Amino acid sequence: MSHRFNSRGRLNSFGRFNREEQMQSSASGYGRPYSQRPRHPPGLKGKEIGLFYRNLNREKKKEQPTLRLSPHIEQKIKTILNNSKSFYSSIFDERCNSEYDDKYQHIHDSQFKRKFLEIINGNIEHNLVKAISMEVKLQRNSNMDTILLNEYKDKQIQDNYLNMLKFRQKLPVYHKKSEILQLIKDNQVIVISGETGCGKTTQIAQFILDDQLEAGNGSITRIICTQPRRISAISVAERVAAERTEKLGKSVGYQIRLEKIPTREQGSILFCTTGILLQIMKTDPALKDFSHVILDEIHERTTESDFIITLLKQVIPKRTDLKILLMSATLNSERFSKYYNECPMIHIPGFTYPVQEFYLEDVLSLIQFRFPEAESTVYRKYGKAQRERYKEKVHKKEDFFDIIQPYIQQLRAEVKYAEHVLSELRNPNSENLSLELIEKLVRYICNNKQPGAILIFLPGMMDISQLNKMMLESGCYPPNKYIIYPLHSRMPTIDQKLIFKEPPDDIRKIIIATSIAETSITIEDVVYVIDCGKTKLGRFDIAHNIQTLNPEWVSLANAKQRRGRAGRVKSGECYHLYSKAREMTFDQYPLPEMLRTRLEEVILQIKMLQLGKAKEFLASIMDPPDLKAIDLSLNLLRTLNALDEEEHLTPLGYHLAHLPLDPRTGKMILWAALFSCVEPIFAIAASLTFKDAFYCPLGKEEEANKKKLELSMGEYSDHIALAEALRRFEVARRRGNAGQFCREYFLSFNTLKLLSEMKIQFAQYLYEMKFLNSDNPGDKNANRNSNNVALIKTIVCAGLYPNIAVIRRASKNGIFSWTPEDGSVRTHPSSVNCKASNFPSQYLTYFTKQRSTAIYLHDTTCISIPILLFTGPNISIKREKGKYIINNFNLSENIICESQTAEVIQELQHALNCLLEYKITHPATVLWSSFEGQILNAIIELISQEDREMGYNKEDIYYSSD
């Protein structure tokens, strides 16, 4: 079933109504979501200006309107509440009076209760012992051993197998085959280090399998090998199957999210993403279906691989027959060996063609170039942020001179470089990205060097876009001689396949890419690499509790990887646009992901696996995260009611931990199931946690933004645009014109397809948990309210709470909002609300807040006050000076409320929270004909536009000025 949003209602939803009325009567208050900031009278100075604004704010507060429900709706809600009161109060009084051990006594015995209690009372040690005592699939079967052995022997005489073997034997890893196998026999854990091109990824699992088949151990051998990326899991599996002259699904298979080709249960190799292994370990921590675990590319230090490495340490003493192979690049392999009690290590040399390296000083010797003169501007030092930025700049400059001066002296002594080169090197601006320099270098290569593709690494989209534009406008790259490909995860590649192909002889291929071309995308025929030395890196700023994204110097590992991209088919050249001195300051590896991200999801995993207290477990990781970072995440999980004070999972937390989603979007889909509006909310949840499908097409950004605005259907919501994009995609797909739809709206077909499949995955889980009656996200009963936009926004906001900002002012540069934690924030230019005006309310809810050049809210939905009332977990309404004030939004302005209205809203809120908690502990769909349905309907009526149809009109709810 499809849903269609109804935009009619917004006009009489009471947020909007309020606004129109207020516009006439008052110059401030809620009715003015934003306006030109009133300016202070000219002539005021210093403190006087401050006082002027203070008084203005005081005036504003006095003028605040009062929220009042009409007696009619009030009465109706009261009746509903009275009818259901006895039911809930009995359950919740009981719960509140009981001790912790009996905390969940009130839950009826059910499958849910059993599983939930198992998780909160269990521990990993016990689970491992229990798991091992259970029957395993990997049982010795002599009959099968013989069959598998014969099958393997038959292969040895096949021509194509032998041809493949000839190729395989040329790989460096082949020479170490027996050594590796011996190490595996003698040890439970080994570390294998090897560089690109050594063949470890495709060969080692096969060595083990073939060795076991030959020894007649086929029936007790099953190897699982993890890859950090979906693409590599598939391509490695395909390659290995081809080498074994088999189709996928026999002795070789793969499994990634939403896609799997299983293997036979014994005598086989399964390639999967690291996340899949983690999922498997949630139900089978002892990994009893496997004989060997190979973790590939662990040097990348993803959260998942770090987590598994730590977890396996607890598994190996219990499963002494399980073999672990840790595969890493060479630079940091000793650390893994050390972590595993100095386990043996074996090194395999790699094979790539030689790459000649040039540094900035060499580039400056090759081409004439001058960096812009160092600025002598006096920075504005007012305001905390500006002062911080100023200090940072000064530090940076000092650091630079500390590094560069001794180096320049050394170069001067060696007399290898001209004086003008040294003088450019001394300019602090030589450390800033210069697209002009890059363009000149490209031209130099094109004019002086042999044919061959050029790959340019840049930090981000803006740089790619600008360089692309600069090159096209220079007229030096006519299309009959050059073909330029921008390459970025958010940009559509005009022709997907063409970029990988070698162009015709007289055309040079130039690729302008982000770090995506370091590992994820490989273009074989690259001969020249230009490495700007910087990459954007997401971090978690613990001190300010905010995500950041800024360009930083790459690590040595990145630089090496970039250089290697030039030597895949023949010897190449790599031009680094930083000095040798700067390179000495690079870190060996990028900071492990675990130290750069929020930890909510990791903590939920810890709880699912019953690994005890978060801090204890995280302390046993190779590089433990900061205690403060753990606290921040624990606090958020408590705010979300996923963990209780003792750090145990709550029933809600239990469900959230099961879902392959961020906990906040997980909450959204649970609400969606209860409120029966799953299609749009599933789409939004999937887009927020996975990836949104909107492309940034070069040169057509405006057009793309317009199309996104169209999809938001006047709802002041990026989230609605996400839902609508997927809805229309699914309609178009049924009609067979999805491709055309994607082109028209600048959407990624592949992303939308995955999002669509994720919706099914969510439905399956919620169906298993009994929150839905069907595993089809389009089921009619699961979408009875999918057309209600106000409800969709409410659920989005409920999930995202406490992420709420207040719109303060609109400027030609976009909307400025305010959040309690960060003060002034901006709306990201890609948001449909960035250039909007005439907002129906002054509140925005958002998922991503990130600090880059400024603090940006990336996706926003404008929400009305009534929506806000039902999304905070415990909104308190307190009496103050004869008025009732709703606070707890942590927002600057409280909402004044009439006493009767305050009472009704608070009670309805309470009923909703009780109902939700009851449903979470007693998973089932809502009975819409019972009081459950009445409570939810009362809320829906209150927040939504359907009031008129339900027999109310807009006057039922309104604001009046006191």
Place this chain on the structure above:
DNA sequence: GAGCACTGC
């Protein structure tokens, strides 16, 4: 006036 890259039975 701008979002490095990944991932989830």
